[in-house]
Structure formats: structure tokens, C-alpha cells
Amino acid sequence: MRTLSAPDRTRHCSKEALMKTHSGTSWKINSRTGQATRVCQITDLHIPGGDQQASFGHVKAHVMRQLDYVRRERPDLLVISGDLTIPDACRPACEWLCDQLPAKIPTIVLPGNHDSPATLWEVFGPDRCGNQRFYYKRNLGEYDLVVLNTHTDHLPREQMDFLQTAVTERPAVLFMHHPPDLISDGFMARQQPLANHQQAAQAIRQSRVTDVFCGHYHNTAEIDCNGFQLHLTPSPAFQVSLLAHEFEPEAFEPCVRNIVIGPFGVRTSLATV
Numbered sequence: 001m002r003t004l005s006a007p008d009r010t011r012h013c014s015k016e017a018l019m020k021t022h023s024g025t026s027w028k029i030n031s032r033t034g035q036a037t038r039v040c041q042i043t044d045l046h047i048p049g050g051d052q053q054a055s056f057g058h059v060k061a062h063v064m065r066q067l068d069y070v071r072r073e074r075p076d077l078l079v080i081s082g083d084l085t086i087p088d089a090c091r092p093a094c095e096w097l098c099d100q101l102p103a104k105i106p107t108i109v110l111p112g113n114h115d116s117p118a119t120l121w122e123v124f125g126p127d128r129c130g131n132q133r134f135y136y137k138r139n140l141g142e143y144d145l146v147v148l149n150t151h152t153d154h155l156p157r158e159q160m161d162f163l164q165t166a167v168t169e170r171p172a173v174l175f176m177h178h179p180p181d182l183i184s185d186g187f188m189a190r191q192q193p194l195a196n197h198q199q200a201a202q203a204i205r206q207s208r209v210t211d212v213f214c215g216h217y218h219n220t221a222e223i224d225c226n227g228f229q230l231h232l233t234p235s236p237a238f239q240v241s242l243l244a245h246e247f248e249p250e251a252f253e254p255c256v257r258n259i260v261i262g263p264f265g266v267r268t269s270l271a272t273v
């Protein structure tokens with residue numbers, strides 16, 4: 001059983017069933033028809049690149065379970081939101097992941113603090129990386145999808161300006177590695193927060209982003225950030241207590257986040273795989 005731990009102001013995902021929608025292989029179809037878009041998100045894979053990471057020996061099997069679920073669900077889009085390997089920026093582990101990805105499901109890869117954007121670009125290419133800056137938007141029809149790049153542990157000013165100038169036409173969902181909120185006062189918030197999380201959150205509030213999907217904290221949370229909803233997605237590698245001030249691992253099972261975006265708004269839940 002997966003053990004969830006979160007502060008009082010955190011709400012876990014409801015168990016509501018996802019709306020059943022068309023699941024075509026091209027998410028661009030939905031921008032023409034106005035149908036809902038189905039997205040799966042996985043994050044913080046930390047795929048080991050060699051025998052020296054014995055404690056990460058379970059990770060490839062967990063990632064395969066996640067990708068098998070994605071193949072069965074056939075979403076319009078898969079988003080992998082950073083921290084792909086251990087050790088950091090490990091090219092063989094990136095190449096292993098690239099070989100496992102469902103070929104017919106469009107996939108976005110964005111960098112976390114343990115990734116090299118240059119390596120991701122070389123391995124996954126422009127279709128999955130968007131551009132070499134790793135920040136951009138795409139149209140989903142009634143919503144835009146925005147990707148930001150926080151691999152330096154902060155959100156650069158130019159990306160906050162991008163939110164103000166480019167994310168203005170319609171509501172948007174945002175994918176970034178780091179949460180733009182401390183979430184709790186636990187280990188990750190104390191040791192590895194987004195350095196300018198307050199400024200980042202303010203920039204998001206001043207844009208048309210309604211929902212932020214992130215990882216990095218290796219746990220689950222749903223936070224009302226007074227202007228946008230923050231959805232924290234767990235890792236298939238290890239889970240970290242949100243409450244303990246020191247690093248404290250928790251029992252877990254790998255999960256995939258399901259997101260449905262349509263005329264009704266944004267709905268999301270986690271599926272244990």
C-alpha cells in the first residue's frame with residue numbers, strides 16, 4: 001500500500017472517475033474538435049545508469065509499469081516532468097527511457113534539477129523537448145499548455161515575463177519540475193525549494209494559468225495557491241515525507257497522474273500502477 005503523508009492544508013486527490021473521452025493519438029485533434037484532452041504525467045523517475053545504484057534496482061520495473069499503464073490508457077499526451085536519471089544527467093539511462101516510450105503517444109520531456117537540458121535535447125529531440133530553452137506553450141483548444149524550465153532551481157525572469165506576455169489568450173495548464181510553493185516545512189522545502197518560489201507563484205497568479213503540475217518533492221499534494229491549483233505528483237523511485245524535517249523515506253507504489261482538460265475545466269487524479 002502506498003502511504004501518503006501531507007500537512008493539514010494538503011488535500012489528496014479525490015477518487016472521482018476520469019471522464020471517458022476520445023483518445024486519439026494526436027492531441028492536436030482536440031484543438032480542432034473542442035473535445036477533451038487526456039494527459040498522463042510521470043515525474044522524478046531517477047532511472048539508474050549503472051550497477052552502482054543498487055538501491056535504485058526497482059526503478060526500471062516501476063517505470064515499465066507506468067509506461068504499460070500509459071499504453072493501455074492511450075492518452076493524447078504524456079508529460080515527463082524532470083529528474084530522469086541517477087546519477088545526474090546520465091545519458092545511457094536517458095537512452096533506455098527513450099527506447100521504452102510508447103511510439104504513438106506524443107510525449108513532452110522537461111528538465112529537473114538532476115538533468116542536463118543539453119543531454120535531454122540530444123537524446124529526446126525537438127518533438128519531445130519543444131525547444132532548447134525548454135519553455136514554450138502549445139494550444140489544446142480551449143486551454144493552452146505551458147512548459148517552464150526550472151533546472152537551475154529557480155525560475156528565470158524571462159520565463160516569468162513569458163507568463164505575463166504569452167499566457168494571456170485563454171486559460172492554461174502549466175508543467176514545471178519544482179513546485180512554486182513550499183507545500184510544507186519538511187525536508188524538501190527546507191533543503192531543495194524553488195529558490196524564488198514566491199516570485200514564481202506571483203507570476204503564475206498574474207497569468208491565465210489555472211493548474212500547475214509538478215514533481216520534485218517526491219510525494220502527493222493538492223494545494224490551493226490562492227489563484228491557481230497546485231498538483232504534486234509522486235516519484236516511482238522513492239517517496240519522501242513532506243512533514244519530517246530530516247530525510248525520511250516512506251512506503252509507496254508507483255503512480256501515474258491522469259489529467260483531463262476540456263470545456264468543464266481541469267480534472268485530475270492519481271492511478272496506482
Ligand SMILES: [Fe+2]
Binds near residue numbers: 112114177215216217
Ligand atoms: Fe528534483
